[in-house]
Amino acid sequence: MRSPLRAAAALAAVAALAAVAALVTGCSSADAWSEPHASPTPVGALGPGFVDPSASPTPEATVTPLPGSWNDVHPPAGYRVVLVTAGHDRPTTALVTAVRDWAREEDVDLRTVTADDPSRHIAALTRAMDMGPDLVVTAGNDLVDPLAAISPSHLAQHFLVVGAELAEPTENVTAADWTGASFRGEGLGMSSAYDARSFTAARCAAAVRAGVAAVLSDLTGIVLWLDDVA
Incomplete structure (x- = not known):
């Protein structure tokens, strides 16, 4: 014994x-993200009505895709995303929930940087880039101006803004927006059409999926207008 x-x-x-x-x-x-990583390619393709097939959208163009035309596009295995979030208001919370739900459903490798200190929003975005993601997603109006300040100097990094947009986006910044959101920063103030109630679960989810589909399909530097999603 x-x-x-x-x-x-x-x-x-x-x-x-x-x-x-x-x-x-x-x-x-x-340390997984420090390892070599191939450029991501989409799984699936955009459906009819996402963009006009006869003419690619020009930089800073606003595109109104048909609802659901992005549904067949999915991120590849190992897709790396950093969500940078600022604020705890209802719209921002709804957007954050949509990003996390999408990441879980698509088995995306998601990390989050919370930017609670307004004086360090640029530092939070820089930290997100330093992680080496395929895509940085921002949620929260307070990140619009900081992103506008740094994105032109980091053209190799893709950004997706959900529920807002940059007034003059560079080719690496894509936005998914609608009438009730449409915050653009740069001292322009809040749009008179802004409506926190427009940040529905369905519209926030569509903003994430349509935005990622556009980035994966090399349709970047544009604004996706999602008024037709309830």
Whole structure:
């Protein structure tokens, strides 16, 4: 019969090995984004009515895609996204929920940077870029001006703004917006049509999916107008 001391020693050894394995696994997960990563290609294709097939949208153009024309586009395995969020108002919370739900449904590798300090919004965006994501998604009107300030200097990084837009987006910034949102920053103030109630779960979900579909399909630097989504 095994002695109590030997049994205790065996249990301790097992616990130690488990702890080491957990530590290694944790490090591997944390460092996964530092490994080489192929440029993402979409799974599926845009449906009819997303854009005019006879003419690609020009930079800064506003496009009104038919509802659901983005449904067949999905991110590839291993797609890396950082969500940068600022604010706890109802619209921002609805957008954050939509991004997280989409990431879970599509098995996207999602990380979040919360930008609660207004004086460090640019630092939060920079931190998100430094992680090496395929896409940075912003949720919250307070991030519009900071993003406008830094995005022209980081053209290799794709950004998606949901529920707002930049007044003069560069080619790497795509937005999904609608009449009740339409905050543009740069001192323009809040649109008279702004309506927090327009940030429905369905519209926020559509903004995320349509926006990501556009980015994956190389239709960037444009504004997707989603008034036709309830």
